[in-house]
Amino acid sequence: xxxxxxxxxxxGTPLIGLPRLSPGPGxxxxxxLEDRNPTGSVKDRIAAYMxxxxxxDGRLGPGSTILEPTSGNTGISLAMVAxxxxxxxxxxxxxxxSAERRMLLEAYGAQIVLSPAAxxxxxxxxxxxxxxxxxxxxxxxxxxxxxxxxxAHYETTGPELLADLPEITHFVAGLGTTGTVMGTGRFLRExxxxxxxxxxxxxxxxxxxxxxxxxxGFVPELxxxxxxxxxxxxxxxxxxxxxxxxxxxxxxxxxxxxxxxxHAALGLAAxxxxxxxxxxxxxxxxxxxxxxLSTGAYGGTLAEAAARLEGQLWA
Amino acid sequence: MAIEVRIPTILRxxxxxxxxxxxxxxxxxxxxxxxxxxxxxxxxxxxxxxGLRRFINVYLNDEDVRFLGGLSAPVRDGDTxxxxxxxxxxxx
Numbered sequence: 001x002x003x004x005x006x007x008x009x010x011x012g013t014p015l016i017g018l019p020r021l022s023p024g025p026g027x028x029x030x031x032x033l034e035d036r037n038p039t040g041s042v043k044d045r046i047a048a049y050m051x052x053x054x055x056x057d058g059r060l061g062p063g064s065t066i067l068e069p070t071s072g073n074t075g076i077s078l079a080m081v082a083x084x085x086x087x088x089x090x091x092x093x094x095x096x097x098s099a100e101r102r103m104l105l106e107a108y109g110a111q112i113v114l115s116p117a118a119x120x121x122x123x124x125x126x127x128x129x130x131x132x133x134x135x136x137x138x139x140x141x142x143x144x145x146x147x148x149x150x151x152a153h154y155e156t157t158g159p160e161l162l163a164d165l166p167e168i169t170h171f172v173a174g175l176g177t178t179g180t181v182m183g184t185g186r187f188l189r190e191x192x193x194x195x196x197x198x199x200x201x202x203x204x205x206x207x208x209x210x211x212x213x214x215x216x217g218f219v220p221e222l223x224x225x226x227x228x229x230x231x232x233x234x235x236x237x238x239x240x241x242x243x244x245x246x247x248x249x250x251x252x253x254x255x256x257x258x259x260x261x262x263h264a265a266l267g268l269a270a271x272x273x274x275x276x277x278x279x280x281x282x283x284x285x286x287x288x289x290x291x292x293l294s295t296g297a298y299g300g301t302l303a304e305a306a307a308r309l310e311g312q313l314w315a
Numbered sequence: 316m317a318i319e320v321r322i323p324t325i326l327r328x329x330x331x332x333x334x335x336x337x338x339x340x341x342x343x344x345x346x347x348x349x350x351x352x353x354x355x356x357x358x359x360x361x362x363x364x365x366g367l368r369r370f371i372n373v374y375l376n377d378e379d380v381r382f383l384g385g386l387s388a389p390v391r392d393g394d395t396x397x398x399x400x401x402x403x404x405x406x407x
Contacts, residue, residue, distance in 0.1 A: 043407070074407050121403035143407065176407040201379075209323050209400055214360065217370025217401040231379035233372075233397065 007084055010037055010044045011156045015164040015282065020249040021266070023273040029265055029281050030165055031252060032157075035288035039073075039080045042157075042286045046179055047077035049152035050141040051085060059139050062086060067138040069093070069128035071121060071313060072101040073287060074143050074177075079108035090138070092128040094120050096207075097313050100291040120208040120313055122218045143177045145221030153183025161282055162191055169272075172265045173284035174257040174315060175199035175231065178223040180284060185227040196229040200264035202257065203233045205310040232267070234260040236314060237306040240297055242266070243289070247298070255287040256297055257315035318346055318390055321397040329357040343373065344386040346396065361398065362386070370401045 003009045013036045018029040034042035054060040065088040068078055075091040082089040089110040093101070096117035105112055113131070115124040125144065132140040143149050161168060161184065171188055173180040178199070185197035236256075243259030246252045265283040272279035289298060296308040316339040322330050330336050336354065340346035351358035361371050366386055373380045374397040380388045390396065 069403075070407060072407065121407070125403050144403065176403075203397075203399070204402075206324050209402060210325070214325060214368070214370050214400055218403045219369065219401050220403070225381060228382065230382045233374045233377045233379070233399070 005084070006038050007048055007081065010048045012160065013037065015161070016250075016252070018246075018250050018252075021245065021262070023269050026277075027269050027272045027279040027281070029262075029269060029283060031246075031250075031254075031258075031283055031285050032161065033285050035254070035285060037077075039076045040287055040290070041073040041077065042180065042284065043073040043077035044080070045152040045156055046143060046146075046149040046177075047074060047081045049148040049155075050143065050146050051078070051081045051087075053146075053148040053151075054139060054141060055085070060085075060087065064088070065090060065135075065138045067092070067128060067132055067135070067140045068143065069121065069124040070143065071097040071124065072291065075105050075110060076101070076108070078141070079105055079110045082110070083108055090131075092124045092131065094124050094313060096311060098291055099294050104291075117311070118207055118210050119216075120204070122216060125218065143179065147222070149177055149179035150183035150186070150222050153180050154187045155183075157284075158184045158187025158191075162188065165280055165282055167280045168192055168195060168282055169279045170196040170198060170265070170268050170281040171284075172198045172200060172261050172268065172281060174261050174286055175201040176220075176257075176315070178220045180286075182222050182224060182227050184284075189227065196268070197227055198264055198268060199228055199231040200257075200261045201231060201233050202239065202260050202315040203235050204313065205236070207311050208313065232264040234263045236309045237302070238263045239314070240305055240309060241302055243297065244302070247289075252285070253289045254285045255289050255315070256292050256295075256309075257287070258283075258285045260315060261285070316392045318392065319395045320346070320350060321395065323399050325400060326357065326360055326398065329354045329360065340390060342386065343375070343380055343388045343390055343396070346390055347386075372399045372401055373397070374399070 016031045022028045037044035069092045071093040092113045095114040115127045239260040242262040317337045338349040
């Protein structure tokens with residue numbers, strides 16, 4: 001396979017069957033490996049699309065500075081695209097994210113502004129929005145509300161899945177900006193009657209939910225509930241357990257959000273198996289486990305690892 | 316009949332600091348009304364004229380109740396209801 005440059009290699013990721021985790025011949029799990037993207041995560045798709053859209057409408061030009069609230073993958077993807085396209089990048093992220101993320105961003109030449117751990121990404125979004133007001137020449141692509149985010153999935157992830165798995169019955173992905181489930185979900189619903197679109201949402205430790213008041217809550221602007229069939233909350237303990245299962249049963253070294261997604265997918269698989277229905281469940285592996293090694297998720301007992309993850313933003 | 320309801324930090328002032336309380340009811344709506352009887356004011360933080368408040372998420376056995384019938388969602392003995400504020404969450 002040959003591409004003219006790195007950006008051309010975004011997407012086109014493989015779909016891998018999971019025969020050992022699939023409950024039976026009529027109910028099959030399929031993993032879409034988004035770590036097979038230039039910077040190792042699904043976010044390469046949206047970074048490429050958001051930047052291209054901003055260039056097209058004139059928001060980004062030579063020497064522009066991009067500002068984004070991101071605690072990891074989006075920042076890394078944007079850092080790569082910024083390097084290739086010639087922009088500066090400033091990332092606002094909570095201080096309690098894993099060391100690998102910050103080191104990688106800095107290696108790409110991005111600047112990092114840390115926001116307080118308490119309040120998690122809500123706080124990072126708030127800080128970034130304030131900074132954008134103060135520096136009107138900086139361009140905040142704003143992944144949580146940028147239609148190019150969902151559109152990237154509508155135009156690439158969805159069609160790839162349909163081409164590889166026309167018999168798809170369920171699509172399961174993590175819920176963050178909601179772009180993946182919104183874009184992929186919309187596409188699949190248009191083409192596959194009866195397909196179920198399921199979101200798996202990480203459930204963090206209490207620190208992340210410690211808001212000053214409920215009006216500080218946040219629902220991404222991209223979120224449209226009607227695209228989903230269901231939405232599950234998955235604890236860090238369950239996500240961890242499933243991430244290790246993926247590695248042990250299938251040899252797949254995935255990030256912790258993938259364990260979260262697998263947990264929901266296995267629930268759907270069990271339901272289908274019990275009711276004797278055929279199922280072909282595609283689940284999205286957002287990234288591999290490299291950036292999470294320092295969280296201790298892959299070593300020691302599950303209980304030890306779960307305790308370590310408690311205060312961290314693992315997905 | 317006992318249904319466990321997990322309360323987020325921000326609402327524990329209504330439950331005397333308890334992070335988990337028990338209630339009963341045939342639906343989520345009844346359950347919240349039952350809790351409100353003992354933890355005055357809690358219901359109003361969860362529900363407004365339009366139903367479940369926008370920045371409140373409620374999960375029944377880990378599934379978002381907005382996909383299970385919302386406040387009409389049936390609840391049973393042994394179920395777990397988790398209340399959480401809507402957040403941007405983690406690393407993206």
